[in-house]
Amino acid sequence: MGFTIGGIREMRSGARRRGRAAGVSAVAEYTGLWGWAVAPGARAAAGGCSCGDAACAAPGAHPLDFSLEVPAGATLATAADAWAGVTGAPLLLPVGRTFDVLDVAEAAGRRALVRMERMGLPVGPVTLTPDGRTQFFVAPGAAAQLPTLLYRMGWDDADLDLRAMGRGSYLTAPPSDLGGLGPVRWLRAPAPDTAAAPPQARLLLGTLAYICHRW
Numbered sequence: 001m002g003f004t005i006g007g008i009r010e011m012r013s014g015a016r017r018r019g020r021a022a023g024v025s026a027v028a029e030y031t032g033l034w035g036w037a038v039a040p041g042a043r044a045a046a047g048g049c050s051c052g053d054a055a056c057a058a059p060g061a062h063p064l065d066f067s068l069e070v071p072a073g074a075t076l077a078t079a080a081d082a083w084a085g086v087t088g089a090p091l092l093l094p095v096g097r098t099f100d101v102l103d104v105a106e107a108a109g110r111r112a113l114v115r116m117e118r119m120g121l122p123v124g125p126v127t128l129t130p131d132g133r134t135q136f137f138v139a140p141g142a143a144a145q146l147p148t149l150l151y152r153m154g155w156d157d158a159d160l161d162l163r164a165m166g167r168g169s170y171l172t173a174p175p176s177d178l179g180g181l182g183p184v185r186w187l188r189a190p191a192p193d194t195a196a197a198p199p200q201a202r203l204l205l206g207t208l209a210y211i212c213h214r215w
Contacts, residue, residue, distance in 0.1 A: 109134025
């Protein structure tokens with residue numbers, strides 16, 4: 001990693017400021033402390049997306065330029081240099097490298113998280129999107145394994161509002177705006193023991209499927 005946790009805490013106090021400093025602070029935290037790569041995203045704009053494509057399928061919710069990705073482990077200086085030309089860009093995390101995502105409705109996700117914590121299950125980071133979704137970080141490979149896991153648990157025939165994000169997908173990271181709808185927030189913030197090594201999907205999937213089925 002490029003710097004210490006103490007250094008990150010100092011940056012967090014400055015992250016309350018708007019603009020370039022806050023963006024660089026978040027990028028440096030994600031790459032240097034949590035071990036995630038970060039890509040600048042396009043912004044939602046009047047009438048569509050800042051990418052300029054009038055037919056954009058995901059306005060403000062896709063990478064701006066893949067070549068501008070800041071790699072995992074980057075230092076604060078590297079993050080600052082990389083973000084200098086994309087001030088204000090949303091922070092996007094590439095899914096499928098250090099984590100996959102299990103995505104459920106907000107109400108179900110909140111209830112499931114409470115149950116998981118009471119059961120003492122290992123839970124990784126969880127985001128809350130402005131369009132009412134909770135996103136649980138799990139070990140890579142979950143998206144490909146999801147149909148098999150649901151089958152083995154007896155949930156394959158259930159009508160569940162539960163989906164997975166895997167390699168090729170990008171997650172909008174807090175505190176970035178998601179497609180002009182508002183900021184993404186942490187429902188459960190990253191922690192050193194689970195950020196770079198989130199739990200296996202099978203450990204959380206039973207609870208998520210049960211809550212989604214009942215909700």
